[in-house]
Amino acid sequence: MNAPTKGLDWSTLLQSGNRIFIGSNAAVPNALIDDLITNANQLHDIEVVQIQTISDNKWVDEKYKDLFKVNALFISGDKVRQAVAEGRADYTPCFLSEIPTLFSSNILPLDAALVMLSPPDEYGYCSLGVSVDVVSSAVKYAKKVIAQYNPLMPRTSGHAYIHQSKIDAYIEVAQPLPEVPPPQFEQRIERIGQYVSMLIEDGATLQIGTGKIPEAVLRYLGNHKNLGIHSEMISDGIIDLMRKGVINNSQKTFHPGKTVTSFCLGTQQLYDFVNQNPHVEFYPSEYVNSPTNIARNDNMVVINGAIEVDLTGQVVSDSIGYQFYSGIGGQVDFSRGASMSKGGKPIIALPSTAKNGTISRIVPHIAEGSGVVTSRGHVHYVVTEYGVAALRGKSIRERALELIRVAHPKFRAELLAEVRKHYWVPNYQIQTPVDVPELGGVGLKILKIDGESFDLRPLNPADERRLQEFFYSHTKETLLLRYNHHPKQMSREKSSVLVSVDQSRDLALCIVKQQGSVLEIQAVGRYYLIESNNSCEVAFVTRERHQGKGMAKILLQEMIAIARQRGIQTMTAYVRAENKAMLTVFEKAGFKRMRSEEPDEVNLQLKLQTE
Template identity: 50%
Template sequence: MSLRNLSRVLQGSCRRPLWKSVERGYYLYSPEPIHPLPDRTPDWKTAEEAVQVIQSGQRVFIHGAAATPVHLIQAMCDHGKRADIRDVEVMHIHTEGPGLYNEPEYDDMFRSNSLFVGGNSRQAIREGRADAIPIFLSEIPRLFRQRIINIDVALVSVSPPDKHGFCSLGTSVDCTRSAIQNAKYIIAQVNKNLPRTFGDGIIHQSHVDAMVECDDTLHEMKRVELSKEEVMIGKLVAENLVEDGATLQMGIGSIPDAVLAQLGNHRDLGVHSEMFSDGVVDLCEKGAITNNNKTIMTGKIVSSFAVGTKKLYNFMHNNPFVDMCDVAFTNNTAVICQNPKVTAINSCIEVDLTGQICADSIGTRIYSGFGGQIDFIRGAALGLDGKGKPIIAMPSTTKRGETKIVSTLQRGSGVVTTRAHVHYVVTEHGIAYLFGKTLRERAYDLISIAHPDHREMLEKQAFERLKCMPAPFK
C-alpha cells in the first residue's frame, strides 16, 4: 500500500469529534501545516463559557511548559466547583504556574496524570493524590496516535490567527500536537505574547472548537548564577568533549547552561534537541551556532519545546531559523544518529559505581521523569559517523555535601540510563569514560571524579560490593 493510500485509510478511520460532526483531518504525523476546514470557524467565548464542555469522568489534556494556559486552568477549576464535576483526569507534561488542579481542595474533581513531572505536581504525587506515567518523551505521541489514551478536551495556547487563519502552538509542540490530533474538543487560549513559530505546531483556526482571548505573560525560567562547580563542569565538557561542527542536545537546568556558556569560541555548532533555552540564543548571536553541518534539517535549530526568558521568546517569534517539531521526530534515535558529532548533555540525581543513572526520582519519591535523556543518550551513541558523545554531567555532591556518586542507588530509585547505555560521566573533578569497561574499572574511574572527601569511603564500599579493589583500565 502506498503512503498516500495508507494516509487515506488512517484518516478515514478517525473518530468524529464528540460535539461537532466534522473530521479534523489532523491525525497523521506530517511536517506540513494542516489544511483549513471549509465553512468552519471557532466560537469565540469567555474562558468560563468555553470550559463548560468539561464533564465528570472525562480526560483533559493541558499544554505545558512556557505555553501553559493558566487562564483556562483557572476557569476549569472554577467550573469544577460550580458544576460539581467529579473524576476528571488531567494529563500533561510538566506545566508552569500554580497547577491548581493538584491542590487538595480539588481532590474529588481532578486527578493529575503527569507524563513528565514538574514542581507543581510532586507533592500531590507524593501524597497519592496524583499519578505519573514513566515513559520516554519520544513515545508519548504514540499514546494518543494509537488511541491507547484518548483525550476528550484539550486546553492549549496558540498565537493569534494570521490573515490566512493559521495559529501556532508557539514554544511547545512536543506531545501537544499529537494530543490535539486525538482530542474531541479543542479550546485555545489565544495569546499575542506567545511566539509564532515554524514547524509542526501550525494549526488552522478551523480545527479549534472554542477560542478564548487572554494575553497572559509567558512563564519564564530566570537564569541563576552558576556555582564554581558548575562552571568547571562546563569548561571540562566544552574544552574536551564538544568539537566544532557538533550537533548539540541539552537537557534543562544549570549544567547544560554551564556548558553552553563555554562554547562561544566554537564554530558551526548545530542544535537538534528536545528543548532549548537562552544559552542557545547567546551562541547564535556570537555566530557559534550555524547548523550548517547538520544532516537533518540543515541550517535550522530543531527542538520540541523551549523555556527561558523574554529574550528567548522574542528570538523565536517569526524566526525561520527555528523549527519547533513533534517530539516523536526530534527524539527519534533513528533521526538523531544521522547528525554529525551528536553531543548529548544531560544531568542526573545520582550514579552508582557500576554506571547506573538515576534521573527521575530521589529514592522512592518521583521527582521528574524519563524525558528525553535516553532518547538522546542512545541517539548519540549510535551516531552514524562514530563521533557521538553521550554525556551525563553533574556536581560531585549535593548542596548538603552528600556524594552523588554512590556505591548503590538509594532504595527505590529508578534507573533511567542503564549501565550499558552510559559513556561519559563528568563532575567538576574530571571526566570518566565508562564505555567498554569492567565493573571494577568503572568504579575506579568514577571514584576518581568523586569529591575527594568521599573517595576513601567509596573505595571501601566498592570492595564490599565487587569483592575486589577498583582498578584502572589497561
C-alpha cells in the same frame, strides 16, 4: 468553530470522568483553566494528563480534588511533586518520544486538549508557539481542542501550526509567558561546564537540557566553530552563540542550517528571538526525540543530568529513593540516539555531592526505591567538577575506578571499600590523591603537536590497562634506555602500582590521545620525591612513533614547574650514555652533568630554587 464568549459552556465540552491534556512548559493556558474551574458546575473526576508545566499548577490543589485528578507523565513543580508523594496525583513513567503513541493508540485517549495558541493569522492558522513538544499530538488526537488565544504567544517556524477549523472552542486572553531567568553559577558548576565543553568538538550537534549545568556548558562554547542544535529544548544560552555564528548548523547532517527543537524555555528575550525566526524550527517530540532521527546527526553530543550514578554507570534521574522527583523525559531518547550517532557522545553531568557536601552522588549502589532511567550500557561519559569519567567499553572494575576518580575526594576511600566487597576491584588496587592542582583549573592541558590534539594530565588508577598497553608497545631498545634493562612483563598488579601514584607527593603525568572513547597513552613522565634531601628523580618515556616531536620536553617543563611550586630544591636524572636524544632534552632544560660512578650512565642535576 465556536465564537468566543465571556465564559465557555463547559457542560457542552466535557463530561465528568473525561481525560484532558493541559498545554506544557511555557504554554500552560492558565486563563482557560481558570475559566474551567470557575464554570465547572457539576463536573467531577476530570483526569488531567500533563508533562512539565511552568505554572502555579493550581488545579493540583487539594481543594480541587473532586474536580481534577492529575496524571503526570513528567513531574514538575513542588505542588505536583507533593501531590504525587501524597497519593493525590499519579506519575506515569514514559519516554518523551513515546507519549504521542499513548494518545494515538488509545492507551490514554484524550477527550479534550486545553492549549495556548497564537491567534489565527490571515490564513486561519494558529501557532503552537514556544511549546510544540507533545502538545502537537494532543491537539491531533484529542476529540476536542479547546484553546486560549494569546496575542503574546510567539509564532514559531517548523511543524508548529493548527488551523482554526480544528478548534472546538476558545477564549482570547493575553497572558505573558512565564520567564525562567538564566541561573547563577557556583564554582563547581562552572568547572563541570568547562569539562563538558572540552568533550565537544567543532562541528558537533548538541542537545542541551535544562538547568545550571547545560547553561554553564553553553558559556564555554564561545571559541567553538560550526556547532549545531538538535535538542528537545533550547534556552537563552543559544542566542549569543547563534548571533556570533558559533551555532550556525552548517555541518549538521540532519536538517542542516536549522536549529531544531520542540520547545523553548527562558526569558522574554528568548521568546522574542524565536518569534518568526526561520533559523529555529519547532517539531513534535515524536520527531525531535526519535532516537533514529537523533542518530542522523553525526557527532551528536547530548548532555543530561542525574540525581545519582552508581559505580557501574547506572543513572537515577527521576526519583530520590521512593520519592518521585521528575520523570524520564528525553534522557533515554537522546542517550540512545547519541550512542547510535557516528561520533556521538552521551554525557551525564552532575555535581559530585548533594545536601551541602554531606552525601556523594557517585554511589556504590543506587538508593533503595530509586529507579534506573538510563542503563549502564547507554552512558559514555560521566562528568563532575573533578573530571571526566569515560565508561564506554570499560569493564566494571575500570568503570568503578573511573567514577571513584571523579567523586568528591572525601568519599573516594569509602567507595573503593564498598566495591571491594563485591570483588569488582582487587585488593592490590589502592586509592591515592590523583589531583594535580598545579596543572590549572581543569587539571589538564590541551596540546597541539604536529597538528594533532593531545591532553596532558595526571596518570590515575583507571589508566592501569592503558599503561600496560603502553609498555607492550615499546621496542626492546626503548625499554633498555628507559629501565636500563629489558623487562619482559608488565602485569596488571605492577601496572596498578605505577598508576596509583600519590600525586600530592610524587608526580606522574602522561600525554594521551583521546578520540571519543578511544584513549592511548603516548608519553609518560614522572618524578619520585626524595625527602631526605628535598630532591626528586625524574624519568620519562615516549611511544616510538612520537619520539623526536617534543613530548619529552613538554613533560619535563611541566614537572620542573610543578616541582618548583612545591619547593623542591633539586631535580636529578640518570640517563644511559648512548641515549643522545634524551641527554639533549635535559641539557636544553638547564640540567648539568654531574660525576657518575657508572661509566655507561650520565648523572644530571638541575637546581630548582634560587638562593
